[in-house]
Amino acid sequence: MAAITLNKARTIIRKTLAKSREMELKPMSVVVLDAGGHVLAFEREDGASPGRFGIAQGKAYGAVMLGMAGKAQMARAEQQAYFMAAVNGVYGGQVVPVPGGLLVRDKRGAVIGAVGATGDTSDNDATAAMVGIEAAGLAGEA
Amino acid sequence: MAAITLNKARTIIRKTLAKSREMELKPMSVVVLDAGGHVLAFEREDGASPGRFGIAQGKAYGAVMLGMAGKAQMARAEQQAYFMAAVNGVYGGQVVPVPGGLLVRDKRGAVIGAVGATGDTSDNDATAAMVGIEAAGLAGEA
Amino acid sequence: MAAITLNKARTIIRKTLAKSREMELKPMSVVVLDAGGHVLAFEREDGASPGRFGIAQGKAYGAVMLGMAGKAQMARAEQQAYFMAAVNGVYGGQVVPVPGGLLVRDKRGAVIGAVGATGDTSDNDATAAMVGIEAAGLAGEA
Amino acid sequence: MAAITLNKARTIIRKTLAKSREMELKPMSVVVLDAGGHVLAFEREDGASPGRFGIAQGKAYGAVMLGMAGKAQMARAEQQAYFMAAVNGVYGGQVVPVPGGLLVRDKRGAVIGAVGATGDTSDNDATAAMVGIEAAGLAGEA
Numbered sequence A, B, C, D: 001m002a003a004i005t006l007n008k009a010r011t012i013i014r015k016t017l018a019k020s021r022e023m024e025l026k027p028m029s030v031v032v033l034d035a036g037g038h039v040l041a042f043e044r045e046d047g048a049s050p051g052r053f054g055i056a057q058g059k060a061y062g063a064v065m066l067g068m069a070g071k072a073q074m075a076r077a078e079q080q081a082y083f084m085a086a087v088n089g090v091y092g093g094q095v096v097p098v099p100g101g102l103l104v105r106d107k108r109g110a111v112i113g114a115v116g117a118t119g120d121t122s123d124n125d126a127t128a129a130m131v132g133i134e135a136a137g138l139a140g141e142a
Helices: A006-022 A052-066 A070-079 A081-090 A122-135 B006-022 B052-066 B070-079 B081-090 B122-135 C006-022 C052-066 C070-079 C081-090 C122-135 D006-022 D052-066 D070-079 D081-090 D122-135
Strands: A029-034 A039-044 A101-105 A111-118 A139-141 B029-034 B039-044 B101-105 B111-118 B139-141 C029-034 C039-044 C101-105 C111-118 C139-141 D029-034 D039-044 D101-105 D111-118 D139-141
Touching: A006 A029, A006 A039, A006 A111, A006 A122, A006 D039, A029 A052, A039 A052, A039 D006, A052 A070, A052 A101, A052 A111, A070 A081, A070 A101, A070 A122, A081 B052, A081 B081, A101 A122, A111 A122, A122 A139, B006 B029, B006 B039, B006 B111, B006 B122, B006 C039, B029 B052, B039 B052, B039 C006, B052 B070, B052 B101, B052 B111, B070 B081, B070 B101, B070 B122, B101 B122, B111 B122, B122 B139, C006 C029, C006 C039, C006 C111, C006 C122, C029 C052, C039 C052, C052 C070, C052 C101, C052 C111, C070 C081, C070 C101, C070 C122, C081 D052, C081 D070, C081 D081, C101 C122, C111 C122, C122 C139, D006 D029, D006 D039, D006 D111, D006 D122, D029 D052, D039 D052, D052 D070, D052 D101, D052 D111, D070 D081, D070 D101, D070 D122, D101 D122, D111 D122, D122 D139
Parallel strands: none
Antiparallel strands: A029 A039, A029 A111, A039 D039, A101 A111, A101 A139, B029 B039, B029 B111, B039 C039, B101 B111, B101 B139, C029 C039, C029 C111, C101 C111, C101 C139, D029 D039, D029 D111, D101 D111, D101 D139
């Protein structure tokens, strides 16, 4: 299994932020987690609210821990809210089950980490993050 | 009260995993808890997401602590979500009230532990775990 | 980076337990964690006290999260107790800084997980676990 | 009060990492927090252990929340360990009272954030982080 290097993580963040500026989104925050859900890199744009690290991390953390990206998590939460609430209990309240949490896969399809983006609508967050992941030569799942 | 021995716990896990392979389920994780809700044995198949221990344990923990298997817990959660949320508060966020958490009973019907399985749909998780429990000569309640 | 497969984790546990029996140690419990500190496999021998999962996991978790095996953690705790107490706060109280928490390295020296053993003296726990790790063809650091 | 911009935070991190490479330190992790103790940016070098975010954040968080840099925190912990333990209770276990947590001040001396570095000895962590803060045209207190 390949790991996300710091260089790749930087590329993901910079390209996500560049895409956010191009889309004229609100100030964006982006985290990159490794395959174990641990933080590799994070940046918060000027003007973003102070609590954005936790939201970004929560979007990415649930994705990697469950092996389920933000859109699938949201579908499950819409269907069975008490299940995602329970999952959140198990993971110490660190799961934010909405788009903007993306799985990152290597060439063979193995999950090697996740990206969490937050600042604008959940769908816009996800769109920008996907551009960042692909700019790093990796495959994203929103 | 008979206890689940480590040998029995191993049998439960191996046979649950064998059944999962036969059913062609996604990578499975299985935990066996004792009558006090404490972990006896656990295995996570290659390819399962890293957070599966907590989900498996949460399914089994609620079962043994409440004396209520996963299907009954889910019925209660569907009816009265705030009750299961409150139970989760009491038990430190460790309860995942869906199928795949099975009670294990001895010959006289006493609860001697629980099994938690996670990886595929909740119903498939429960089906595989029941096969594992019965292969160990014990009675399961899904 | 190679991962510890479930097969390797099973070998580590079985050989640690076999060595424990040969050394006539008290009932042993052994956990294997992946490179992100997440549980791969665990077994608790008959007669062990119910709370052994948490101790085993705590020995291994601190090792992998800090990249520092149990003996080095203990040395740091002896020297600077408040530092290890603080680390424990950061990691949610999951760190048990004594021998019996061993790093597992691949052929190139990268940490690919950790083993936690508990039941007898900390030094005996570490001795048995090292035998288990080596039996799986991996390198341990106690 | 001037704030630490994302550009400044990036400079702090890059220059701290550059200094770490020049000093041939172990893989380093660096966080920059704002005046409210919230994460602005973080990077973890390849080869660092997965739990380094929490340690870096803990060093910086205590600094900004108490208005006391790592060296002063350590002195207090050496003198009165129970006080720092109590502080940790107040701040949710997020304080790591050793060098490598540096206050960042603006031209008038107001605290505008903190930097946390971890990877090598606490003193080396602090030395590298100070170089990073000064490279961004700010004043650090170790």
